[in-house]
Amino acid sequence: MKWWGWGDPSRNVELPQQVLDLLGSELGTGDRRARPVALEEVRVPDPRLSERQLGPLRDAVGPEWVDEDRLARITHAAGKGYPDLVRLRAGSAESAPDAIVYPGGEEEVRSVLDACASAGIAVVPFGGGTSVVGGVEPLRDSLGGVISLDLGRMTRVSDVDDRSLTALLGPGLRGPQVESELGRHGLTLGHFPQSFEYATVGGWVATRSAGQASTGYGNIEKLVAGLRVITPTGGIDLPPMPATAAGPGLRQLLVGSEGVLGVITQAALKLRRKPAERHYEAWMFHDFEEGVEAFRALEQGDIAPDVARLSDESETRLSLALAGEGSRARRLGRRYMELRGYREGCVAILGFEGEQAQVRRRRAPAERALKRGGGLSLGTSPGRAWERDRYAGPYLRDALLDHGVMPETLETAHQWSSLMSLYRAVREAIEAALATRGTPGLVMCHVSHLYPNGASLYFTFLARQQEGQELEQWHAVKAAATDAIVEAGGTITHHHAVGRDHAAWLPREVGAVGVDVIRSLKAKLDPAGILNPGKLVPGGNG
């Protein structure tokens, strides 16, 4: 992974001229090229752990698994959020951990926590490092040191139970590893977030991750059947179970604990048989609200596809530009839509997966419902194109940054009856905040996770970077958007988690007593306050 961005450094994504033109005319971006500094120019503080502090860590995991290497410390200095990338590209890795520790198993995790609790060293659990909310940034709070606890060695897959459709998965398994290991048993987890190539099982569970197919397969919280967590106070082992009424839901309490309560050392996850059929198709709606209503009908009628995405007008426009609308086929397609009255329409992607019969049972009634709801079928080829590019978003972000564009995303969810007012409020808040900074933006949105009672909204916005004030600019827009979300009654995050960036708004989400509950759990499980300080709850966890 690039230290300053996303993915394989050798994979370069270029923006089509049409997109550059669009950004130029709408955002006022010029010819500026903004490249990251060279690696050797990155500022990294010297590691601060003494030999006396390093000794017990080396004893815990073996000396070869305690790493003070400069590049490793830079790659563990931040996640992949916009402010992280801004700082890294500018050469700031001031938040680098003092060391990276790679435990090989649960007992080693326990020993590392013991050593850190004794020595007063902060521990930041690190999976794929893909957090976009500052969840893995090493903050030392008032502690004397900070390590990244990289779980990349804990990739064991065991107890694959093809009758119960569950397996025990190590926290360090990345998306492709999960699918390849399970695929050998004819199974799938069906969890495909945009960060799939790098993100890990432990990270998914710790952040309540959702994937592109979660409308069908369910968010990770729905896929967790059991968990093993090591806390500084001791281990919690909740075996896989279909359901239980034995008191408060401790599994769900640990899902979303963001590394502040304990380290997830194993997840028992629910699986499905690998789909025999995968049918991806696209539809067009006259406007966003019409598409939202059609999606609601599918979901509440029990015929929703596994992947269900609906772009608003602006996102549709940019997607078409990205796909290179100049081609003859595209122009014909555009003409076809216009003739049918879908001039400034909204594109939806639907993906049905499963046994042939399962796909058929939903697809035929879904097609009727979509037509009734005002939809126009665009066939399977745009669906397949979406599928091919489904993990491309973060690569594009790097390309945009290279052109001096701020590309940021944020997401929320709400009940169906409040979804459109939430959409308008957030959109307007982002637009107004960007305009106030003198950098008018392009704000886009899609619906991507359907539930019987509501859906998620995922916003992407682009604006010209304010050179030298990139972080202030970002913060102003982020705060305005999150305030608007809270005001409109949406959740501050549907699947990116709280991390550093949303912590200030947590009291608005769960109330003062709710925050106190989390703090008291933290005090119980992590009395020395070493686990991921500065995340999840505002003003420290101590």
Place this chain on the structure above:
Amino acid sequence: MKWWGWGDPSRNVELPQQVLDLLGSELGTGDRRARPVALEEVRVPDPRLSERQLGPLRDAVGPEWVDEDRLARITHAAGKGYPDLVRLRAGSAESAPDAIVYPGGEEEVRSVLDACASAGIAVVPFGGGTSVVGGVEPLRDSLGGVISLDLGRMTRVSDVDDRSLTALLGPGLRGPQVESELGRHGLTLGHFPQSFEYATVGGWVATRSAGQASTGYGNIEKLVAGLRVITPTGGIDLPPMPATAAGPGLRQLLVGSEGVLGVITQAALKLRRKPAERHYEAWMFHDFEEGVEAFRALEQGDIAPDVARLSDESETRLSLALAGEGSRARRLGRRYMELRGYREGCVAILGFEGEQAQVRRRRAPAERALKRGGGLSLGTSPGRAWERDRYAGPYLRDALLDHGVMPETLETAHQWSSLMSLYRAVREAIEAALATRGTPGLVMCHVSHLYPNGASLYFTFLARQQEGQELEQWHAVKAAATDAIVEAGGTITHHHAVGRDHAAWLPREVGAVGVDVIRSLKAKLDPAGILNPGKLVPGGNG
């Protein structure tokens, strides 16, 4: 409700002669008739609250809503578990609360908790009083008094949102009230536990209730979109939301909190449209395991009915006896099954509900799968008969007690791959424990809640009561069964909750650290330890 048993006192259920014969031959019951004592013989301690203690309670809710009446205290002295009924029928209401307090709203709940925290009075939240695990028994722990906080006045239904399919429901609403209020909007909650006629929304949420149609509609934990809870430390308001990644799952933490962390004052529950079609039918399998495998295929193939029940051989035999197998139609039916090789078979009840199309989409493929799995269709009439009698169980229990028979139920759940071994282990443990007491039993079981990764097992057992040692006899069997459940890796309770009866086994379910987590939450939210002492966690909550 009868003070000594279940339901309307005027509704008498008589056991058919065939059942009495079966009990006589298999359990050695004779002609003994064991009637409850007369109401005036019931022993109730004098109420112990001083005028100084009663004053703030009367101020909180109004004097007419603080009740020290003898009958009210008897009806709030216990739930409806077997040991509760044994004691009540024998005239013991020693655990009666000192008073019953009926709050009219959230602010009154808050004032009552404040008054009780100041005065050191235990508070037992009381919904329908149908707990079968001792969940509503007033225990005063070391406190000076105990009240039942009867939520029966808090029956408000508001914000019925027919686009998001949710509504806000007061905790005191009973099953029939819920369905009649929602029915006026064309909606249903779809929650039909056997205790439906009396149990309440607050009780369902506090105990992680499951209903007979929960395979389709989902357990209450799946239906909770939001919650309002008043704790002695303050209120927690979690509005209805389709999903959120904002930290640990506080909604699920409060679901199943059994009145020890706070008082549920409102639940935002997910609804469905009232089904246009309801199709109930019965099937026969050669044996239990064959039926279990057929059910697994339905569930994992996404074609499971909303109601799915499979009785084992013994339960099938007793059900047929209860239905009065003597009739000509029954004898012909039995002959029909035998001719097809289903001599000692297992009956399954399947109920499909929804729009006509939704029912059809599942029923046709389900029928094929059931036939492939060894099933024989018995048509719709036994399905309709089951539906007619779906709430009859607790009435039968009273009739059995009248004949000196101990009727008890317990339940668990496990992964599909362990379900049959759990079944055999628990069955054998109950049989052995009963045999050891010299009262050989009739042990029956059914599967009634299906999940992709497993299912529930619901055991019913009958045995001759050991006169004068009813509670010791019960406790010996209960302990043996629960030990066997834990040993086989099942959950100690799938939907009856922990209460008083399962508390000793909670550490086996969630571990020492898990219990500590609940205790520390309790200490945070209820520092005076007034809420439902002696429940959920072993050895008090203080």
